[in-house]
Amino acid sequence: DAGVIQSPRHEVTEMGQEVTLRCKPISGHDYLFWYRQTMMRGLELLIYFNNNVPIDDSGMPEDRFSAKMPNASFSTLKIQPSEPRDSAVYFCASSLAPGLAGPSYNEQFFGPGTRLTVL
Amino acid sequence: QQPVQSPQAVILREGEDAVINCSSSKALYSVHWYRQKHGEAPVFLMILLKGGEQKGHEKISASFNEKKQQSSLYLTASQLSYSGTYFCGTEFDSNYQLIWGAGTKLIIKP
Numbered sequence: 434d435a436g437v438i439q440s441p442r443h444e445v446t447e448m449g450q451e452v453t454l455r456c457k458p459i460s461g462h463d464y465l466f467w468y469r470q471t472m473m474r475g476l477e478l479l480i481y482f483n484n485n486v487p488i489d490d491s492g493m494p495e496d497r498f499s500a501k502m503p504n505a506s507f508s509t510l511k512i513q514p515s516e517p518r519d520s521a522v523y524f525c526a527s528s529l530a531p532g533l534a535g536p537s538y539n540e541q542f543f544g545p546g547t548r549l550t551v552l
Numbered sequence: 553q554q555p556v557q558s559p560q561a562v563i564l565r566e567g568e569d570a571v572i573n574c575s576s577s578k579a580l581y582s583v584h585w586y587r588q589k590h591g592e593a594p595v596f597l598m599i600l601l602k603g604g605e606q607k608g609h610e611k612i613s614a615s616f617n618e619k620k621q622q623s624s625l626y627l628t629a630s631q632l633s634y635s636g637t638y639f640c641g642t643e644f645d646s647n648y649q650l651i652w653g654a655g656t657k658l659i660i661k662p
Binding site for chain 1 (some may be wrong): 554564647648
């Protein structure tokens, strides 16, 4: 498998513009997570999905942020309008559901990330 | 609620041992350990669950003290490839929400 795929890898935009980040999880994974990483705040969970349904979006910083997962192989994180403080690396990660017969939890596989710079 | 990692950074010679700690102010359901190299994504190392179940890396070990609400990661006979920043992610309620520590930067010198 190719792993988690994210696009674009780098995005530079101007304040006020709409930004859309894309993620393709590993095939067969039930969970998808969106994270943001900055030097100041570290790694933060923004939202996660189970079987395409958003489970918890309490980490989404503001209404300017929205995420969708229209099918099992694609998710988007949108920022509209973007602001300089949104500059960060955004990671998407996916995971299998906990197994009944195996370990109670499975690891998260992270994509390479999208480095967003808002000028 | 963010877990506290210590030390913040450590420099070792190849072959030396290191211990990285992760402490929480709340009771933990599980602790996850990941390593991130500069400019790359975090990579899974270990999961430790309340009750003793573990899943993880062959050459790296960890402990989970539920009473003390802390976990430790043990890196023995360190190799150059162990360099990176180590993060612990803590879960409180079996809800898959990980709260991450600030990270411990490990530098291994030849």
